[in-house]
Amino acid sequence: MPLTTRPSGASENELSMRSHADGLTDYSVQGEARLHTLDIRGPVRYGPDGRLHSDILEVYAKHGCYIFEGLVAPDEIASLQQDIATLLDRAPSGRGEPLDAKGRPAFGTEFAVPVYHFIKPLSDPWGGTSILNGRHPTKMAQPQPQKGSPAQVVHLMSGMCQTMSSGLELYGHPDLLAIAAAINGDDFVPYNDAIFVKLPYLGGSVSWHQDGVTHWDASYWDEGIHGFNFQVQLYPCTSRNCLWVIPASHRSGKLDIKSLVHENGGSEQLPGAVPLICQPGDVTVVNRQMLHASFANTSPDQRVSLTFGFHRRSSVLGQSGSLSQAASEVYDEQRILERSAVIAVAIDARSKRYPEEKAYCYRPFTGLENDYRFTEENIATVIKDYNLKDLSI
Numbered sequence: 470m471p472l473t474t475r476p477s478g479a480s481e482n483e484l485s486m487r488s489h490a491d492g493l494t495d496y497s498v499q500g501e502a503r504l505h506t507l508d509i510r511g512p513v514r515y516g517p518d519g520r521l522h523s524d525i526l527e528v529y530a531k532h533g534c535y536i537f538e539g540l541v542a543p544d545e546i547a548s549l550q551q552d553i554a555t556l557l558d559r560a561p562s563g564r565g566e567p568l569d570a571k572g573r574p575a576f577g578t579e580f581a582v583p584v585y586h587f588i589k590p591l592s593d594p595w596g597g598t599s600i601l602n603g604r605h606p607t608k609m610a611q612p613q614p615q616k617g618s619p620a621q622v623v624h625l626m627s628g629m630c631q632t633m634s635s636g637l638e639l640y641g642h643p644d645l646l647a648i649a650a651a652i653n654g655d656d657f658v659p660y661n662d663a664i665f666v667k668l669p670y671l672g673g674s675v676s677w678h679q680d681g682v683t684h685w686d687a688s689y690w691d692e693g694i695h696g697f698n699f700q701v702q703l704y705p706c707t708s709r710n711c712l713w714v715i716p717a718s719h720r721s722g723k724l725d726i727k728s729l730v731h732e733n734g735g736s737e738q739l740p741g742a743v744p745l746i747c748q749p750g751d752v753t754v755v756n757r758q759m760l761h762a763s764f765a766n767t768s769p770d771q772r773v774s775l776t777f778g779f780h781r782r783s784s785v786l787g788q789s790g791s792l793s794q795a796a797s798e799v800y801d802e803q804r805i806l807e808r809s810a811v812i813a814v815a816i817d818a819r820s821k822r823y824p825e826e827k828a829y830c831y832r833p834f835t836g837l838e839n840d841y842r843f844t845e846e847n848i849a850t851v852i853k854d855y856n857l858k859d860l861s862i
């Protein structure tokens with residue numbers, strides 16, 4: 470039995486970091502070999518019609534994921550890395566603490582949605598709980614952190630379009646938005662965003678799950694109905710710290726994850742999975758219906774993944790709040806417009822930072838560009854606390 474699975478009768482405290490890391494070795498080798506047999510990576514390419522190349526769309530439709538190599542340029546990645554370093558430096562010293570580790574007022578206390586989400590090092594905060602609609606039914610092994618590790622570490626940061634200028638500019642990236650349009654239609658709408666932080670020897674796990682929660686039982690269900698997530702990678706992602714996916718699982722409907730783990734001898738090392746190994750600047754696209762997970766980071770390498778998703782408009786319109794939102798929130802035209810306006814403002818913010826680049830033309834805001842410029846007023850009305858209006862399905 471792989472060592473990342475807790476031996477029966479053993480308390481989780483008995484799993485050392487070393488055993489956890491060793492237990493992933495064979496699985497990593499096999500997963501990497503499997504990854505190389507799949508043709509799921511390459512630079513972004515467009516067809517003669519100027520839209521994302523149909524070859525890429527076919528691969529994405531078949532496997533549910535794609536790795537766009539080097540899509541975000543090195544200078545932009547450097548800005549993002551710098552802004553992330555600042556955010557981490559200014560984080561509260563722990564959950565709910567007013568000061569950062571250097572005794573300064575912590576960053577981001579003015580935002581309605583807390584910026585920082587803390588966990589115990591190497592833990593799995595959602596597995597086996599009812600959090601996020603209970604979509605993580607099994608718990609990952611939680612190795613013991615090294616002596617002297619902090620009691621809490623940052624696991625997630627929310628609100629990248631208001632916490633860092635490079636985050637808002639990235640949200641308006643023309644290639645990313647063209648990919649969103651190719652997959653979800655020109656009238657695509659946003660979902661949410663989260664920055665996953667996997668610090669070396671400390672980062673927690675995210676147990677196996679599928680993201681969508683609303684449309685599984687609908688008669689009109691299809692493999693793209695819950696949209697997709699981008700992950701923009703700021704550092705090299707290895708099989709030890711990266712996101713793992715089970716290719717083609719987005720086409721299987723809602724999976725019984727508890728049974729899959731049970732049938733796998735209780736091991737969370739599910740068969741058939743591949744690690745999404747990336748370089749800085751690579752961007753993964755993962756269908757939200759894919760079975761995916763990441764293990765506790767018992768490696769020396771950090772991963773920071775800027776994660777943000779998009780939906781088909783038709784999937785969202787008329788739906789009610791889900792995941793962490795109140796069910797009474799209805800995603801009507803007005804709500805969709807208010808949240809989508811972040812894209813329009815981001816495009817303008819980006820064009821000020823990268824004036825040589827051809828700006829993306831976001832169809833729902835064609836003709837409204839002058840109302841959604843990157844101005845003080847729009848920062849206050851469109852951007853501030855935009856993530857209260859996420860469209861989570």
Ligand SMILES: O=C(O)CCC(=O)C(=O)O
Nearest residue numbers: 665675698712763774776
């Ligand atoms: O990046 C990770 O480790 C987890 C990402 C994830 O589960 C998600 O985007 O739904």
